[in-house]
Amino acid sequence: MRIPLAALIGLIFTALFFGAALFAPLIAPYGMAEIVGDVWEPPSDRFPLGTDSIGRDLLSRLVYGGQTTIFIATAATALSFVVGSVLGFFAAVSGGWIDQTLSRFIDLIMSIPTLIFALVVLSVTPTKIPILIVLMGLLDSTRVYRLARAVAVDITVMDYVEAARLRGEGTLWIIFRETLPNALSPLIAEMGLRFIFAVLFVSTLSFLGLGVQPPQADWGGIVKENKEGINYGIQAALYPAYAIALLCISINLVADWILGRTTSLKGGRG
């Protein structure tokens, strides 16, 4: 199998980011919340990217921040896929009023902008990481539901599903043994896009002070902590932007490649 250059670059950088997140304590030169220098020291041999607003090593913050951001985004994406695709398949296989009720309810949730909905809920819930993950996962599962249902509706009318039904297989069996394997490739490509969205979303929430709470580091929070420095020409707040852009573009390249592959292999349908 030949991997195109763009996808290869995307894969390498994605792997680097996930590797850095997994082995953060080994890579980061200092501890996450360790104050090791002066405020906003310029880059030097001791601090490759300089220090942050209270004298912590910025590179270490960035690495640990990446760990938090990538962990939350991964968990939220996983949750949204499990919930969204199971519900979507269930609606498509069941059909009738179950499908109608679920789909209209999802339409309703999608009619409110995700950020606004999240802000409304976060005004009454404590800002803890598990709650963030559940909230983001559930809100994003609406998008996955739509895709999963659309793909599954096409699969459900296939002869082999009909045959399974006539054999007397149950709904769950059909979902996991017939629908899921055949719907996997478009869902995986979508997974990349949902992951990007989750990274952007959790960064935004943390920037607004409603996501990950200090001293825990995360990419949005680093911007919030160091934004005053920008007025003095200090780049500290901009590094997370470069990191996010690099990660998201890499994943986009990979997702594009997977999507292109599945559409060309199977005539537009996975």
Place this chain on the structure above:
Amino acid sequence: MHPILLLVAQRLALGLLLIFAASILIFAGTSILPGDVAQSILGQSATPQALANLRAELGMDQPPVTRYFNWLGGVLQGDLGTALTNGRDIAESLSSRLGNTLFLAFWAAIIAVPLAIALGLIAVRYKDRWPDKVISAVTLTTISIPEFMIGYLLIFFLSIQLPQLIMSLEFLSDGVRGWLLANLRFSSVAMMNDSMSLVEKIKSITLPIMVLTLVVLAHMMRMTRAAILNVMQSAYIETAELKGLGMLRIIRTHAFPNAIAPIVNVVMLNLAYLVVGVVVIEVVFAYPGMGQYLVDHVSKRDVPVVQACGLIFATVYIGLNLVADIVSILTNPRLRHPK
């Protein structure tokens, strides 16, 4: 009744129903979820008496359904309640802020919409050649960075680095340098008050407008490109070309009528997106709009304010989507001339 009117009426009714359902959802989101609102406002150290008082003040001692209808009844009469944190009337605090938010969104739209459509057309015209690729690469980058980070990138490079760069350009005369410094000044704080003239106001929000334009432009450009390509690749355009019609005639009589609906749709969807994107940008530039008001009161756990702002944002969002729907019905030639 003309079938098209019927369709439009249906959509309008559906939109109203959707706003009603959204209000239930927003209310439920803040009251039925696990977690005691009074407790989370006052914190763990609150005395039972203070908790009971706050609950009574919030009406928490009544069943949720009663509270919902009390709230909705008030909203329909223009009474959004009072803020918990400062006891002010919410509708009063909101009116000028809503105006500011719409002002910012309006100017961003005025710039972004024509630019996006023009760039979309260029991308289609030079499909798969370098202009298309450059536009795609730039838009891919801007949608891969959160809005607020684009904001800080622009502040860093335009309002901090640019003046320094101009100062360091030795070959410019002092006069030119002074002129450049005076005219290329981008304020990192978007001030806004009633005594400012329109030009001053627009100057003050140049950077937020640029950020919003960049963000929306990327989405709108990509969608416009897809919509136009879709029309240009359809069979009737090919037929028209094979008939030997001139390019202008093809565009005027065949492509344009069919492309209006998708493009208007794209524009409306992005305006809806813009109204939400404004929330974060207002925080970055300390702009006195509704978004900043909302975010402020989410962290203060001021539930009535959050509900009111949430409902207004949702209504604007649903409304713009509704307009998109109706415009695409009205401009659809197949629906306008039923067989």
